[in-house]
Amino acid sequence: MPRTDSPVCPFEHIQNPAQEAEQIAQITDLTVKLLDKRYPSPNKILRGVHPKSHGCVKALFEINPDIDPDYQVGLFNSPGKKFDAFIRFSNAAVLVGADIDKEGNHGSRGMAIKVMDVGGEVLVDDNGAHNQDFLMINQPMFAFANTEDYLRLTKIIFANNDVPDAFFAPLKLQSPDLTEEEKQRIVEYIRAENLSEDDIKRIGDSFKIAKLIKSTPIANPLEVQYFSAAPFLFGPDRVMKFSAKPSAEIVSPQIPENPSDNYLREVLKETMSKNEAVNFDFMLQVRKDIDDDMGIENASTSWDEDQYPFIKVAKITISAPQLEIDSEESEAHCEKLAFNPWHSLTEHQPIGSINRLRKSVYEASAEHRHEKQQLPFFLLWLEKLFKFLFGSR
Numbered sequence: 001m002p003r004t005d006s007p008v009c010p011f012e013h014i015q016n017p018a019q020e021a022e023q024i025a026q027i028t029d030l031t032v033k034l035l036d037k038r039y040p041s042p043n044k045i046l047r048g049v050h051p052k053s054h055g056c057v058k059a060l061f062e063i064n065p066d067i068d069p070d071y072q073v074g075l076f077n078s079p080g081k082k083f084d085a086f087i088r089f090s091n092a093a094v095l096v097g098a099d100i101d102k103e104g105n106h107g108s109r110g111m112a113i114k115v116m117d118v119g120g121e122v123l124v125d126d127n128g129a130h131n132q133d134f135l136m137i138n139q140p141m142f143a144f145a146n147t148e149d150y151l152r153l154t155k156i157i158f159a160n161n162d163v164p165d166a167f168f169a170p171l172k173l174q175s176p177d178l179t180e181e182e183k184q185r186i187v188e189y190i191r192a193e194n195l196s197e198d199d200i201k202r203i204g205d206s207f208k209i210a211k212l213i214k215s216t217p218i219a220n221p222l223e224v225q226y227f228s229a230a231p232f233l234f235g236p237d238r239v240m241k242f243s244a245k246p247s248a249e250i251v252s253p254q255i256p257e258n259p260s261d262n263y264l265r266e267v268l269k270e271t272m273s274k275n276e277a278v279n280f281d282f283m284l285q286v287r288k289d290i291d292d293d294m295g296i297e298n299a300s301t302s303w304d305e306d307q308y309p310f311i312k313v314a315k316i317t318i319s320a321p322q323l324e325i326d327s328e329e330s331e332a333h334c335e336k337l338a339f340n341p342w343h344s345l346t347e348h349q350p351i352g353s354i355n356r357l358r359k360s361v362y363e364a365s366a367e368h369r370h371e372k373q374q375l376p377f378f379l380l381w382l383e384k385l386f387k388f389l390f391g392s393r
Contacts, residue, residue, distance in 0.1 A: 056334035074347030098261035136226035219253035283310035
């Protein structure tokens with residue numbers, strides 16, 4: 001049975017629970033409004049984040065037979081146990097666009113694993129099923145630290161047609177290229193948002209991470225390491241971050257000379273047309289130092305791998321060939337899958353500000369997307385016609 005609440009976590013530190021709850025409610029509301037704004041009827045509503053899929057593949061998730069007893073927790077408590085899984089590779093950008101933009105910038109890439117029928121007690125069931133979702137990106141930290149920052153970002157992209165540049169405006173205040181009028185607008189914005197020095201420092205950290213993302217080339221979604229970025233429980237008294245890394249040596253990425261807008265999908269399809277399976281090692285960083293600052297409430301921090309090395313606990317095998325990944329049936333199934341970090345065994349509860357936010361936002365996004373898809377096409381068309389004739393109400 002899924003839990004109706006989340007157990008108290010000694011690692012979390014919510015300074016103002018009521019304020020955070022209100023911020024999460026605002027972001028959730030804006031997320032649904034953004035979906036309708038991006039995809040007006042009768043257009044199909046895509047995911048709120050990671051809407052562009054490179055493809056879904058079938059996989060086998062096997063707990064290492066020689067896993068250390070110290071790591072036999074939750075999903076990993078049965079050495080050698082095998083689970084069926086689905087994996088979706090994607091772009092994180094909120095709008096579907098070219099894999100490399102016109103300025104030559106790259107983007108954040110995602111790997112979402114759905115481990116099927118894990119049994120046990122789950123926090124949120126997956127349409128009645130007990131599945132374990134692992135959502136990852138190709139950087140060890142998120143670009144935005146917490147719910148407070150994400151609310152500010154969401155308001156900005158809602159007001160500016162998904163352009164986030166104004167979020168970083170406080171960093172430009174000392175620029176000699178600004179006019180006095182532009183400086184005054186930034187000062188007024190800082191006052192209106194009541195931004196502290198710590199807030200502006202986090203904005204600076206976000207800018208550095210965004211810059212790193214833009215400069216990180218990916219040649220093949222199957223040849224890159226992915227990270228959870230945010231923390232999760234590992235049983236009642238430890239915390240983990242997880243990662244999936246190709247078992248084969250990662251070589252320097254060789255981007256095609258003239259990459260198409262969908263080159264990542266094309267190379268995924270090409271790789272999966274061959275007869276050679278693709279393997280990933282699933283790894284954990286585990287910590288117990290409750291008195292230390294682990295950055296639980298700041299998803300823009302990473303853990304030192306020298307001090308907290310990743311330990312291999314499972315193997316992911318993507319069998320090949322999988323020629324059907326480009327079929328209409330496969331694409332439809334991939335689109336129906338809802339990934340949510342709260343599709344999780346209780347032993348691996350998501351923790352920290354960003355993870356608490358994700359619960360509400362991911363659920364609202366998936367529900368809204370699926371509700372709209374269930375409406376008959378002619379009703380969606382009539383809705384669009386009504387809005388054209390009479391305006392939105």
